[in-house]
Amino acid sequence: MHSAPALLLERVERAHASGSGRFLLEVDAFAVRRGEAVALTGPSGTGKSTMLDLLALASRPTSAGRFVLATREGGEVDVAAAWDAGDLDLLTATRAVHVGYVLQQGGLLPFLTLRENMRLAQRVGGRGDLARIEELARRLGIDGLLDRKPATLSVGQRQRAAIARALAHGPEIVLADEPTASVHPALADTVLALLVEQVRAADAALVIATHDPERAARHGIEICAAILATDGTARSRFSRPAGAAP
Numbered sequence: 001m002h003s004a005p006a007l008l009l010e011r012v013e014r015a016h017a018s019g020s021g022r023f024l025l026e027v028d029a030f031a032v033r034r035g036e037a038v039a040l041t042g043p044s045g046t047g048k049s050t051m052l053d054l055l056a057l058a059s060r061p062t063s064a065g066r067f068v069l070a071t072r073e074g075g076e077v078d079v080a081a082a083w084d085a086g087d088l089d090l091l092t093a094t095r096a097v098h099v100g101y102v103l104q105q106g107g108l109l110p111f112l113t114l115r116e117n118m119r120l121a122q123r124v125g126g127r128g129d130l131a132r133i134e135e136l137a138r139r140l141g142i143d144g145l146l147d148r149k150p151a152t153l154s155v156g157q158r159q160r161a162a163i164a165r166a167l168a169h170g171p172e173i174v175l176a177d178e179p180t181a182s183v184h185p186a187l188a189d190t191v192l193a194l195l196v197e198q199v200r201a202a203d204a205a206l207v208i209a210t211h212d213p214e215r216a217a218r219h220g221i222e223i224c225a226a227i228l229a230t231d232g233t234a235r236s237r238f239s240r241p242a243g244a245a246p
């Protein structure tokens with residue numbers, strides 16, 4: 001029996017405009033199921049972060065045919081309808097409980113220690129588990145830093161802290177924007193192995209963006225490459241239809 005994809009998008013678009021520059025991300029069909037791990041790849045500026053922001057319910061689609069998040073318990077959130085209705089409470093609550101998102105830069109609250117950042121993520125996600133915080137920190141080699149604030153850490157340490165924070169509440173959808181970009185190559189494998197292990201253990205879905213597809217593939221993460229427009233316009237597309245998923 002196949003459960004519904006954790007995330008299912010059909011005919012979803014997101015446009016960006018700044019000055020005379022325009023960019024359009026087109027998602028004709030994209031689905032990711034529990035137990036699957038997918039890496040978005042493509043040159044800089046091809047919409048990987050834009051795509052993750054959409055999947056994280058953090059940015060509003062310019063248009064959406066169908067956009068559904070299915071929870072482990074069998075519930076469904078009609079994300080397209082929630083954005084249409086301006087139901088930010090539903091989107092925020094859904095994100096807090098079901099999604100863990102490692103941003104490309106920052107994302108930790110600067111006035112809280114790492115431990116407090118993780119406890120807050122657990123609290124708003126409806127889970128309190130101090131032992132899990134310690135374990136994630138230990139696995140990521142930041143267990144000695146839990147009582148420090150983000151500004152006192154190196155970039156690579158902060159990135160690992162952001163990963164621990166995103167996993168702290170055991171989300172069923174884990175999104176990570178270049179999670180290994182700032183860590184030492186030796187740690188990049190540790191980070192990817194932990195992400196894959198955690199989502200497999202929690203029967204969650206993982207979507208990352210990466211400039212290192214070979215490394216992602218070595219960890220069993222499936223590559224989904226941006227398809228760039230060939231007519232010279234700044235458009236790209238990510239395609240992973242539900243039917244094509246194994």
Ligand SMILES: Nc1ncnc2c1ncn2[C@@H]1O[C@H](COP(=O)(O)OP(=O)(O)OP(=O)(O)O)[C@@H](O)[C@H]1O
Binds near residue numbers: 042
């Ligand atoms: N807030 C914004 N306002 C205007 N344009 C934006 C905004 N965010 C992104 N863009 C533009 O949208 C396009 C896609 O950006 P995006 O950040 O999604 O790319 P990316 O694939 O993540 O790149 P990178 O590999 O450098 O992180 C780029 O042309 C970018 O300039």
Ligand SMILES: [Mg+2]
Binds near residue numbers: 048049050104
């Ligand atoms: Mg990006």
